[in-house]
Amino acid sequence: MPQLSQIGEIYASQLFWLAIVFALIYFGIGKAMVPKIERTIEDRTARVSGDLAKAEAAHQAATGLETSYQAGLDTARAQAFKAAAEAKAQATGRAEATVKAGDEAAAANTAAAMIRIDAAKATAASEIQTATVEAVQDIVAKLSGVQVDRASVEQKVKAELAHG
Template identity: 45%
Template sequence: MPQIDQVMISYASQIVALLIVLAIIYFGIAKAMLPKVQDTIDARARRVSDDLAAADAAHEKADEIEETYREQMNEARSNAGQVTAEAKAKAAADTEQRVAAADEKLDTELAAAEASLAAARESALAEIEGVATEATQQIVTRIAGGEVAEAEARSAVKEAMANG
């Protein structure tokens, strides 16, 4: 068919021209765009690599900070233990000092009370001795009908009190 042959001949030159233009565009884009695409891929790879390196550095820094923190916490615990021990020792010393002061005060009061009791006892014994001396004189006067000297009666009362 001649019509088809004619169409093929006119379109064949256009198809060849189209293929040439497409090849130029393809190779032109490949030459112009391929380096840009490759640069973008390389830039992304560098950015990812840099980000990973920064993350590793941050992780190492965080580990160092954590280690420093733990050392400081251990030191603080140690210091707290020392401060607690010192506070306990000081409190014990203060308590011991207060107890010693209270003991001294109580000992002083006890000595004063014992002295007061001894004085009261001596006074009571002297009064009892005086009453017993008088009673002895009166008993001797009534029973024996004679008189006894006060010194003699007092001597007899002292001897009786000493023997119990």
Template identity: 40%
Template sequence: MPQIAQLAEFASSQIFWTLIFFGITFFLIGRGMVPKVMETVELRDKQIADDLAAAQGARDAADEQEDAWRVRENENRAAAQSLIADAKIKAATKTETKLAKSQERLDAQLAEAEARIEAARIDAMTEVESVAAEATQDILARLAGAKVDKRTARSAVKKALANG
């Protein structure tokens, strides 16, 4: 069979060209393209690592700024509370002062009113004594037919009012 006889010759030629093709392919791809791809992958990995480090740095800076903001906010809140407390104290002091002045004015008005009432009571008592003395004179004159002077009638009315 002639086909089998050509097989060795044909196979060696096929093996030779296959080795040449794979050799060229190995050198072009394996030695030329693969290092470039690996370099790109390494560059990409480095870029990702740098980006992650930058993001972590930004996060740390943001956390520091947030902490500083919280400290300032707490200080401002404490200052505001202090201002509110001072305002309350000032308002309470002003209120106490106004109340004291109002109380003094009311006490003065009360004392004045009590003095007027006392004067009116004294005037009323004097008037009552005067009316009672006259009534006593009239009663004695009608019942007993005796006349009593005003001075005696007044002293008797004063004694009766003092005892009664």
């Protein structure tokens, strides 16, 4: 076979070219490409570290803002509660003043009504006494035929009305 007989003649040259190709690959990849890949990895690591540091700083800032927001919210709640309590106290005071004025007006109206009632009672009692005196005079005159003097009848009627 002619292909096998040529191996001895070309063996050395194939080994030579194999060594040259491997050397080129070694130096091309190992010396040229690996440093670029390492720089890319280092750049990415640095960028990720920087981004993590920025994220941590942003987280700290957000935490600070949230704390100040909560403090402001608590302050606003306290002020709102205080304002509501003041408004309630004012409304209660106004309501109490209105009720007191109404009570005073009702008491005044009641006192005036009691005075009118007492006057009406006195007038009614006076009219009843007068009517009773006249009725007694008329009854005595019709039954006995005697005229009784008005002063004595008034005295007797007053005594009987006083005893009830």
